[in-house]
Amino acid sequence: MDLAERDAFDKIGVVVVEDEALIRNELVEAFPHYGFHAFGAEDAPSALKILEAEAAAVRVVFTDVHLPSPMNGLALGRHISKTWPWISLLITSGYGTPDPSHMPERSRFVLKPYKISKIAELIKDMIRLSPGKDGDR
Numbered sequence: 001m002d003l004a005e006r007d008a009f010d011k012i013g014v015v016v017v018e019d020e021a022l023i024r025n026e027l028v029e030a031f032p033h034y035g036f037h038a039f040g041a042e043d044a045p046s047a048l049k050i051l052e053a054e055a056a057a058v059r060v061v062f063t064d065v066h067l068p069s070p071m072n073g074l075a076l077g078r079h080i081s082k083t084w085p086w087i088s089l090l091i092t093s094g095y096g097t098p099d100p101s102h103m104p105e106r107s108r109f110v111l112k113p114y115k116i117s118k119i120a121e122l123i124k125d126m127i128r129l130s131p132g133k134d135g136d137r
Contacts, residue, residue, distance in 0.1 A: 013054055014123060015039045017047040017063035017073065027062070027116060034120035044071035048079070055084050059130070060123050065093040077104030088126040090119070106130060 014036045018024035024040045031038035039054065041047035044067055051058060061080055063073035071079070077089045081104045089104050094112035103109065110122060 011037060011057065012060075012127060013037045013039060013058035015041060015047055015050055015054075015058055015061045015063075017041045017044065017061060017067065017076065019043060019064065019067050027119070030116045031120065034117075034124075036120070036123065043068050044073075044076040044079075047076060051080065051084060051087075055087070058084070058087055059127050060088045060090060062090045062092070062119065062123070065091060065098060066095065074098060074102055074104065077107055081105040081107075086130070088130045090122055090126065 012035070014031055016024055016027045016031070016038055018027065018040075019042050021042070024042065028038040028040040037057065039050045039058070041050055047061065047063070051061075061077070063076055065073040067073050067076070073091055077091060080087050080089060089107035091098070091103065091107050091109050092112055092114065097109055097111060108122065108126065110119065
């Protein structure tokens with residue numbers, strides 16, 4: 001990635017919601033190399049706390065479907081879509097693709113395992129195609 005492209009994404013927040021600490025930490029550590037500011041959350045309540053404090057800076061939430069109770073990744077995504085409509089959702093699972101009718105608005109799905117570089121490109125595409133909080137891209 002060239003410097004101009006990295007600068008374009010430098011202040012873009014991405015929340016990673018993953019209960020597997022190794023995967024979550026690897027993504028949070030790697031995302032700044034792609035120009036993102038990454039926040040890590042182990043479950044839906046932790047993600048919601050981050051969003052309550054940082055929602056204006058967040059453009060994408062990358063969540064696993066299977067999270068500890070009380071809310072799975074799909075329910076979290078639906079809540080985010082209603083509460084913060086400018087935030088796009090990238091959803092993942094190692095157990096197959098969810099039924100499209102269960103997917104939240106403005107969401108895409110990627111099956112595990114995946115390459116971090118592929119996830120970074122998907123996030124960039126989502127940001128390019130979706131207006132932010134103030135209608136900016």
